[in-house]
Amino acid sequence: MSTLAVTVDGVAVSVPAGATALDAARAAGRWVPTLCFDERQAAFGACRACMVGVEGAPAPLPACTTPCRDGMAIDTEDPAGRRVATAVVELVLSELPEPPAPHTELAQVADALGVGEPRWPGATHAPEPADTRHPYLAFRHELCISCGRCVRACDELQGTFALTATGRGFHANVAAGLDEGFRDSACVACGACADTCPTDAITEVSLLALAGPATTTAGRSA
Amino acid sequence: MSDDRFASTVTTTCGYCGVGCRLEAHVRDERVASISPALDGPANEGHTCLKGRFAHQFSRNRERLTTPLLRDERGGELRPASWDEALERIVAELTRIRSAHGPDAIAGLASSRATNEDCYAMQRLMRAAIGTNNIDNCSRVCHSPTSYALRKSFGLSGATGSFADFDHADATILIGANPTEGHPVVGARIKQATLRGMKLVTIDPRRIELADYGVLHLSPRPGTNAAVMLGIAHVVERDGFVDRGFVDARTEGFNALLELLPAYAPDAVEAITGVPAADIEAAAHVYAEAQNACLSWGLGVTEHKYGSEVVQLICNVALMTGKVGRPGSALLPLRGQNNVQGSSDMGALPDTYTAYRSVEDEDVARSFEDAWGVPLSRRKGCTIPQMFDAAVAGDLKAMYIFGEDVAQTDPNTAHVEHALESLDFLVCQDIFETETTRYADVILPASSFLEKSGTFTTAERRVQLVAAAIEPPGEARTDFEIIKAVSRALGHELPWATPADAMDEIAALTPDWAGISHERLGRHGLQWPVAPDGSDAPILYERSFTRPGGRAHFAALPYKAPGDAVDDEFPLILVTGRRLQHYNAGTMTRRTGNVELMDADVLEIHPDDAARLWISDGDRISVRSRMGRIELPAQVTDRIERGHVFTTFHFPETRTNLLVGASADVNTSCPEYKVVAVDVRPIGEQPAKVPALAGGA
Numbered sequence: 001m002s003t004l005a006v007t008v009d010g011v012a013v014s015v016p017a018g019a020t021a022l023d024a025a026r027a028a029g030r031w032v033p034t035l036c037f038d039e040r041q042a043a044f045g046a047c048r049a050c051m052v053g054v055e056g057a058p059a060p061l062p063a064c065t066t067p068c069r070d071g072m073a074i075d076t077e078d079p080a081g082r083r084v085a086t087a088v089v090e091l092v093l094s095e096l097p098e099p100p101a102p103h104t105e106l107a108q109v110a111d112a113l114g115v116g117e118p119r120w121p122g123a124t125h126a127p128e129p130a131d132t133r134h135p136y137l138a139f140r141h142e143l144c145i146s147c148g149r150c151v152r153a154c155d156e157l158q159g160t161f162a163l164t165a166t167g168r169g170f171h172a173n174v175a176a177g178l179d180e181g182f183r184d185s186a187c188v189a190c191g192a193c194a195d196t197c198p199t200d201a202i203t204e205v206s207l208l209a210l211a212g213p214a215t216t217t218a219g220r221s222a
Numbered sequence: 223m224s225d226d227r228f229a230s231t232v233t234t235t236c237g238y239c240g241v242g243c244r245l246e247a248h249v250r251d252e253r254v255a256s257i258s259p260a261l262d263g264p265a266n267e268g269h270t271c272l273k274g275r276f277a278h279q280f281s282r283n284r285e286r287l288t289t290p291l292l293r294d295e296r297g298g299e300l301r302p303a304s305w306d307e308a309l310e311r312i313v314a315e316l317t318r319i320r321s322a323h324g325p326d327a328i329a330g331l332a333s334s335r336a337t338n339e340d341c342y343a344m345q346r347l348m349r350a351a352i353g354t355n356n357i358d359n360c361s362r363v364c365h366s367p368t369s370y371a372l373r374k375s376f377g378l379s380g381a382t383g384s385f386a387d388f389d390h391a392d393a394t395i396l397i398g399a400n401p402t403e404g405h406p407v408v409g410a411r412i413k414q415a416t417l418r419g420m421k422l423v424t425i426d427p428r429r430i431e432l433a434d435y436g437v438l439h440l441s442p443r444p445g446t447n448a449a450v451m452l453g454i455a456h457v458v459e460r461d462g463f464v465d466r467g468f469v470d471a472r473t474e475g476f477n478a479l480l481e482l483l484p485a486y487a488p489d490a491v492e493a494i495t496g497v498p499a500a501d502i503e504a505a506a507h508v509y510a511e512a513q514n515a516c517l518s519w520g521l522g523v524t525e526h527k528y529g530s531e532v533v534q535l536i537c538n539v540a541l542m543t544g545k546v547g548r549p550g551s552a553l554l555p556l557r558g559q560n561n562v563q564g565s566s567d568m569g570a571l572p573d574t575y576t577a578y579r580s581v582e583d584e585d586v587a588r589s590f591e592d593a594w595g596v597p598l599s600r601r602k603g604c605t606i607p608q609m610f611d612a613a614v615a616g617d618l619k620a621m622y623i624f625g626e627d628v629a630q631t632d633p634n635t636a637h638v639e640h641a642l643e644s645l646d647f648l649v650c651q652d653i654f655e656t657e658t659t660r661y662a663d664v665i666l667p668a669s670s671f672l673e674k675s676g677t678f679t680t681a682e683r684r685v686q687l688v689a690a691a692i693e694p695p696g697e698a699r700t701d702f703e704i705i706k707a708v709s710r711a712l713g714h715e716l717p718w719a720t721p722a723d724a725m726d727e728i729a730a731l732t733p734d735w736a737g738i739s740h741e742r743l744g745r746h747g748l749q750w751p752v753a754p755d756g757s758d759a760p761i762l763y764e765r766s767f768t769r770p771g772g773r774a775h776f777a778a779l780p781y782k783a784p785g786d787a788v789d790d791e792f793p794l795i796l797v798t799g800r801r802l803q804h805y806n807a808g809t810m811t812r813r814t815g816n817v818e819l820m821d822a823d824v825l826e827i828h829p830d831d832a833a834r835l836w837i838s839d840g841d842r843i844s845v846r847s848r849m850g851r852i853e854l855p856a857q858v859t860d861r862i863e864r865g866h867v868f869t870t871f872h873f874p875e876t877r878t879n880l881l882v883g884a885s886a887d888v889n890t891s892c893p894e895y896k897v898v899a900v901d902v903r904p905i906g907e908q909p910a911k912v913p914a915l916a917g918g919a
Contacts, residue, residue: 191275
């Protein structure tokens with residue numbers, strides 16, 4: 001297999017043909033913020049948190065979907081890229097009813113980017129009781145940032161296709177089946193969605209008590 | 223990722239099926255709070271299933287055994303006892319029985335759920351401390367035919383490749399397995415492969431979920447797998463797909479097979495199996511035309527009267543086409559329990575020491591005598607079914623059953639219970655009371671996979687580390703400690719401080735394991751055989767087979783009818799198996815939230831059969847075989863073929879195995895769980911209008 005010579009922040013790395021700028025950055029030991037990316041899934045390129053500078057490109061590019069070329073020079077701390085990433089994360093946080101729990105990927109990315117209290121006033125998702133109709137898997141819909149990772153985990157890792165994206169704009173969210181909850185959907189309870197969720201919008205029922213002040217009742221109000 | 227919700231996180235290997243998922247067990251307040259998949263697990267690559275991820279609460283269930291229990295007399299009440307008292311009782315009884323009746327009046331069972339080190343310790347205890355080869359393990363009742371056949375055909379008792387071969391295969395034939403329920407992570411892998419274009423042929427009397435993702439589904443009559451494989455071989459030969467170069471250079475016995483094949487033209491096979499001749503031809507072409515193709519099978523192949531022969535016939539098809547020993551062309555048996563591979567590798571078998579070396583082999587026996595410092599028996603011991611027969615006959619007086627619920631899971635339950643009642647003395651070592659412990663004189667409280675250290679060997683021959691996440695509850699101990707204590711009390715010291723020390727002894731005495739040590743296994747394990755320098759074998763037989771002359775063997779075995787058949791009295795065929803939510807006897811999964819997802823065994827029956835018998839979905843029905851009768855609810859579904867019914871044995875109240883008879887594999891005595899002729903009928907809500915028996919109630 002042919003390899004490509006790439007530099008990341010001045011560090012030379014060799015990556016296999018087909019590798020992305022994100023693969024190269026990780027091979028070089030450099031951190032790039034990501035939200036919609038999971039190495040178990042095909043790159044999605046939706047969140048725009050992984051914007052990096054590429055020499056010769058007129059604007060920052062999403063690292064997860066940018067294929068490496070031989071001789072490519074990548075700047076993971078490109079100021080324009082970081083500005084976009086920071087704004088993306090701040091906007092995501094601005095819709096949440098509470099700051100993300102410290103163990104979540106979203107909280108850790110926000111922390112690493114230095115995003116604190118969002119400066120954007122406006123609508124936030126209303127807290128609602130966790131949907132605990134399933135013995136193991138719980139929805140906390142107000143924490144969903146529509147990254148699509150759970151839907152793709154169900155499709156690409158498990159192959160059950162039980163989850164689906166619902167709603168538009170501010171109301172975009174996820175649902176099991178036709179929103180009948182995990183238990184009555186095609187779900188096989190593999191938990192891949194909870195494992196990949198960067199915000200605990202899908203989590204384990206037994207971890208709810210550890211994850212925050214959520215109260216639980218049966219079902220999501222329609 | 224830092225996560226301060228948990229006090230500690232331990233990477234270990236799943237204790238459910240034989241896939242061997244690597245797990246991260248997160249601990250808080252001395253219990254497992256959550257389990258997530260290890261991203262670098264070779265078999266699971268960051269995925270797990272319902273069982274591995276969520277079904278861990280059993281480990282702190284209040285019904286866990288936390289102290290030794292004794293019965294002062296057979297059939298008396300159990301009472302708590304100290305470890306000293308329990309050990310004294312075991313030594314007194316076993317010593318008395320051995321003096322009066324000889325060491326072969328005692329038998330032990332190791333567990334395919336326990337670690338390699340536990341199983342190795344158990345077989346050493348039976349061989350060295352007791353002096354008998356009466357040691358077996360539960361692979362007897364699932365994949366012993368696979369082990370036997372792979373050794374006959376190729377040489378080594380294990381998969382020829384890895385699950386990753388599915389990712390590189392252009393086609394796969396899956397026979398008698400339902401991986402999306404029984405081995406869910408491999409099921410997901412196969413499903414993803416089909417979505418990328420791998421052509422899948424499924425062969426099963428049930429229309430399993432993966433059938434919907436394949437190019438072809440064959441539903442042979444239960445017990446006719448041999449004819450299907452011979453039919454495929456016939457078409458492969460007839461249509462010129464034989465790889466003559468491979469056959470000539472690397473195999474023997476092909477001509478004998480050629481003489482057999484003319485009798486298995488697709489039309490003839492259709493008459494035997496019910497599979498349309500065109501489908502036999504299509505299946506053979508899908509496999510033979512692929513550049514690389516896998517063959518994978520489960521208990522639907524092995525748990526038959528001629529299961530071990532069918533596995534050899536599967537091997538034939540791979541040999542004819544040269545599809546073995548390279549990436550993407552592998553034979554991958556789906557092993558039932560987490561350590562079915564390892565418990566047998568470890569010599570917990572009545573006829574072999576570690577790595578399947580015969581107890582009758584003088585050099586091998588000497589090497590163990592030298593290491594253990596005691597004389598060892600050269601006489602083969604009893605298999606599990608033979609043990610029960612011997613107990614009923616009065617020749618076997620005592621059993622030490624470790625981690626196995628024979629009264630629920632073995633066939634012909636009435637016979638098993640008769641055997642257990644006939645014993646003078648029964649020791650059970652388990653984590654819960656089971657159907658079997660009802661007959662125990664001493665019950666030793668043991669540990670689950672979350673509480674022990676050691677190794678499991680997966681269906682890929684991969685030896686992987688198991689690490690304790692939590693402590694055993696109460697006075698329960700690890701199985702390794704218990705077996706050491708019993709052996710010491712019997713006068714034979716097992717000289718290991720830790721399971722890692724036991725593995726060093728295994729490596730020293732077993733050439734195929736020479737390079738294995740706990741330190742070397744690391745996060746990803748090693749696939750045996752492992753050379754002394756630590757290099758392992760993801761693919762077997764790349765250049766030669768592990769048989770005399772380096773040649774694989776074609777088995778020329780004709781189709782023979784199964785041990786049971788329908789007649790007017792028993793017109794339906796019962797097949798038994800496993801469901802996604804539960805695991806075998808259900809000892810673990812019934813004590814988790816999984817019961818909320820499935821809380822009873824049900825009998826699957828085809829809508830046409832149900833209509834004919836006036837059975838509606840959910841009705842309670844009676845199922846009667848030549849051996850016994852049970853009652854359970856019906857589930858009307860066209861997943862099952864007409865003429866067949868399907869159920870599980872996850873719930874002890876169902877007692878499914880009362881129905882299963884003594885028919886077993888001719889070479890390995892693996893029971894024929896998959897072909898039982900039954901009569902199914904509804905149980906009316908009104909009492910049946912039958913004449914009262916004379917003087918009856």
